[in-house]
Amino acid sequence: MNIHEYxxxxxxxxxxxPTNPGTVATTPAEAEAxxxxxxxxxxxxxxxxxxxxxxxxxxxxxxTPAEAxxxxxxxxxxxxxxxxxxxxxIAPGVAIAKEFYLGVVLDRPNRQVVVMASAExxxxxxxxxxxxxxxxxTAHVNPLLGLHAYQARQLGFELGLEAKQxxxxxxxxxxxxxxxxxxxxxxxxxxxxxxxEAGDWLALDSKISFDDNALFRHADxxxxxxxxxEEATELDARHxxxxxxxxxxxxxxxxxxxxxxxxTMDAVKLHGGxxxxxxxxxxxxxxxxxAKAFELVLSDPNVRAILINIFGGITRGDIVAEGxxxxxxxxxxxxxxVVRLSGTNAEEGRRILADNGLHAVATMDEAAAKVVTxxx
Numbered sequence: 001m002n003i004h005e006y007x008x009x010x011x012x013x014x015x016x017x018p019t020n021p022g023t024v025a026t027t028p029a030e031a032e033a034x035x036x037x038x039x040x041x042x043x044x045x046x047x048x049x050x051x052x053x054x055x056x057x058x059x060x061x062x063x064t065p066a067e068a069x070x071x072x073x074x075x076x077x078x079x080x081x082x083x084x085x086x087x088x089x090i091a092p093g094v095a096i097a098k099e100f101y102l103g104v105v106l107d108r109p110n111r112q113v114v115v116m117a118s119a120e121x122x123x124x125x126x127x128x129x130x131x132x133x134x135x136x137x138t139a140h141v142n143p144l145l146g147l148h149a150y151q152a153r154q155l156g157f158e159l160g161l162e163a164k165q166x167x168x169x170x171x172x173x174x175x176x177x178x179x180x181x182x183x184x185x186x187x188x189x190x191x192x193x194x195x196x197e198a199g200d201w202l203a204l205d206s207k208i209s210f211d212d213n214a215l216f217r218h219a220d221x222x223x224x225x226x227x228x229x230e231e232a233t234e235l236d237a238r239h240x241x242x243x244x245x246x247x248x249x250x251x252x253x254x255x256x257x258x259x260x261x262x263x264t265m266d267a268v269k270l271h272g273g274x275x276x277x278x279x280x281x282x283x284x285x286x287x288x289x290x291a292k293a294f295e296l297v298l299s300d301p302n303v304r305a306i307l308i309n310i311f312g313g314i315t316r317g318d319i320v321a322e323g324x325x326x327x328x329x330x331x332x333x334x335x336x337x338v339v340r341l342s343g344t345n346a347e348e349g350r351r352i353l354a355d356n357g358l359h360a361v362a363t364m365d366e367a368a369a370k371v372v373t374x375x376x
Contacts, residue, residue, distance in 0.1 A: 001209065001210040001212055001215065001221070001224075001225060002049040002207075002208075002209050002210075003208055003209075003210075003221075003224045003225075003226075004047040004048075004049070004087065004089075004224075004226065005045065005047060005089060005205060005206060005207065006022065006024055006047060006089045007208075007224050008206040008207055008208040009021065009203065009206050011179065011183065011208060012175075012176070012179060012188075012190070012203055012206055012208075014179075015175045015176075015178055015179040015182075016175050017172055017175050017176065017179070017190075017203050018172075018200065018201060018202050018203060019202070019203045019206070020091050020092065020094060020202055020203070020204050021091070022034070022042075022045075022089045022090050022091030022092065023037070023038075023089070023090045023091075024047070024087055024088070024089060024090075025072060025087070025088045025089075025090055026076075026086065026087055026088070027072070027076070028069045028070075028072040028073045028076065029069070030072075031044060031068050031069055031071070031072035031088055031090055032065045032066070032068055032069035032072070033065070034068070034090035035062055035064070035065040035067075035068030035069075035090055036065040038090070038092050040092060040093060041061060041062070041063055041092070041093035042061070042062050042068055042090050042091060042092055042093060043059065043060070043061055043062075043090075043091050043092075043093060044059070044060045044061075044062055044068055044071040044072055044075060044088055044089075044090055045058065045059050045088065045089045045090075045091065045205075046058030046059065046075050046078060046080060046085040046087075046088060047085070047086075047087035047088060047089055048080050048081075048083035048084075048085055049083060049226075050080050050081040050082070050083045051081075051124055052080065052081060052124070053080055056078065056080040056081070057074070057075070057078060058075055058078055058080050058085060060074070060075065061093065068090065072088055075088060076088065084228070086228050087226075094194060094196060094202060094204060095196055095197040095198070096192075096194045096195075096196060096197070096204075097194075097195050097196060097197045097199075098119075098121075098194065098195045099121030099122040099192035099193070099194050099204075100117065100118065100119055100121040100159060100169075100192060100193045100194070100195070101116070101117060101118040101119075101120060101121045101122075101123075101125050101128070101136075101189075101190075101191045101192065101193065102115070102116070102117050102172065102173065102176060102189070102190045102191070102193045103115070103116045103117075103125065103187065103188065103189035103190070103191070104116075104141075104176055104177055104180040104185070104187070104188045104189070105186070105187050105188075105189075106186060107140065110140060112140045112141060112142070112143060113140070113141040113143070113177070113180065113181075114138050114139070114140050114141065115138065115139045115140075115141065115147065115151075115152075115155065115173060115176075115177060116136055116137070116138050117136070117137050117138075117139075117155045117158075117159055117173070118135050118136045118137065118159070119135065119159045119160055120132070120135050121191060121192035121193060121194070122191065122192040125189075125191065137155055137158045137159065139151040139152070139154070139155055141177055146177070147173070147174060147177045149170065149174070152169070152170035152171075152173040152174055153166050153167075153170045155169075155170075155173060156169040156170055156173075165195065165199075168200075168201045169193075169201065172190075172193065172201055172203070176188055176190065183208070183210065183218065183221075184210060184211045184214035184215075184217060184218065185208055185209060185210055185211065186209045186210065186211050187207065187208065187209040188206075188207075188208050189206065189207040189208070190203040190204075190205070190206050191205055191206075191207070192204050192205060233246055233296055233299050233300070234246060236296065237279075237292075237296050240289075240292045241282065241289075242279065242280065242281055242282065242289065242292060242293060242296065243258060243261075243278070243279070243280040243282075244277060244278065244279050244280075244296055245277060245278040245279075246276070246277050246300065247274075247275050247276055247277050247278065248274065248276075248302075249268075249273065249274025249275045249276045249277075249302070250273075250274060250276055250302045250303055250304040250305070250375050251268050251273045251274060251275050251276055251303070251304065251305055251306070251307060251371055251372065251375050252275075252276045252277060252279075252297035252298070252300065252303040252305070252306040252307070252335075253265060253268070253275050253276070253277055253278065253279055253297075253306075253307050253309070254279055254281060254290065254293045254294070254297060254306060254307070254308045254309070255279060255280060255281070255308075255309045255310070256280065256281050256282060256309075256310050256311065256315065256320075257280060257311065258280045260280075260309060260311055261278055261279060261280045261309075262278070263364065264307065264309045264364065264368070265278060267364050267365060267367075267368035268307065268368050268371065268372060270368065271368045271369045271372040272372055273368070273371065273372035273375060276297070276300050276302055276303050277296070277297060277300065279293055279296065279297065281293050288327075289323075290308075290323050290324055290326075290327035291326070291327035291330045291331050293327075294306075294327055294328070294330075294331040294333060295331055298331070298333065298335075303335060304335055304336075304374075304375040304376075305335050305336045305337070305338065305371050305374040305375035306333070306335060306336070306337045306338070306371070307337075307338050307339075307340070307367055307368065307371040308324060308337065308338070308339045308340070308341075309339075309340045309364060309367060310324075310339070310340070310341050310342075310343075311342050311343045312341070312342065312343030312344040312345060312346055312349070313343055313344065315343075315344070316344050316345040316349075317341050317342075317343055317344055317345040317346040317347075317348060317349030317350070318345045318348040318349045318352060319345075319349075320341065320349055321341065321348075321349035321350070321352040321353050321360075322352060324339065324353065324358070325352065325353065325356050325358075328356075328358075336371075336374035336375075337358060338361070338367050338370045338371040338374060339353060339358060339359070339360040339361070339367070340360065340361050340362070340363065340364050340366070340367035341353070341360045341361075341362075342362055342363070342364075346362070350362075
């Protein structure tokens with residue numbers, strides 16, 4: 001779950017991180033009033049769950065309330081990487097001496113949380129990682145002992161900070177790691193973290209993503225969810241108990257089990273295809289779940305073929321086949337379907353599907369090859 005910049009700033013402020021508070025506006029008139037109240041140079045920033053706002057024209061400076069109103073008129077309704085701007089943050093201008101990047105994220109290969117810092121702030125960290133990876137410094141957080149104070153100070157020195165600046169930087173690093181842990185984040189990022197001309201540290205822009213599986217511990221975070229920013233199909237899937245993520249390909253995937261779903265997408269790409277989605281119907285793959293899965297996949301007009309990949313463990317293959325058969329009677333499917341059915345009672349399941357004109361194969365590799373051909 002993602003939240004807006006202004007919401008992330010409010011959260012970080014709870015942990016003692018200095019932020020640049022502003023006012024949220026949804027109309028040009030509100031933006032004008034916020035700028036008038038600020039009484040100084042302000043920045044008008046689009047509030048969408050996407051990067052690249054500045055390049056897309058979603059960030060503008062305004063010296064007067066009239067300029068703020070004009071900027072708001074230009075930004076509201078703007079499409080930024082598929083996200084339409086409905087909200088703006090009107091924040092006071094800041095005299096910046098130096099910009100830095102600071103983020104906390106899970107390092108999956110090392111199975112530890114890692115702090116990343118760079119003296120290249122205010123730009124997309126992915127671009128820095130691609131063009132100048134040596135400019136990104138890291139420190140791993142021990143899962144039992146946490147982040148040591150010397151690690152935070154060392155990061156500061158590695159960024160070229162003066163000795164008198166390091167303690168303030170290290171304090172923010174420590175607080176960001178604490179916030180990451182206590183709110184069950186998957187990402188806590190400040191970009192840029194600025195050193196002002198007055199010598200103060202300030203989180204000028206921040207981003208937080210939550211672990212959906214931990215939201216039951218943070219019921220109040222649900223109020224931060226912006227439905228305008230959510231993919232409608234993914235919301236529908238969540239309400240139906242199906243794990244679904246929309247992608248950019250043309251091969252719809254219906255799979256039981258998250259690990260198998262990932263492997264299925266890998267197999268599709270191995271054979272030159274592009275998956276249109278990640279979809280895990282769960283362990284049961286009942287007729288209702290499969291029918292709903294068909295609806296979700298077929299809601300994407302780019303889908304040219306569907307791969308159903310079912311491994312019957314506790315679930316019997318014949319029951320799954322009957323579920324697929326019934327689901328196809330409920331939902332009109334006009335694209336080719338390839339089925340891979342393996343595991344318990346798989347042979348009986350494949351016979352049931354064959355009796356209904358749907359040939360099922362036994363291996364995932366064969367199924368992936370067939371569906372890529374069908375989509376082409």
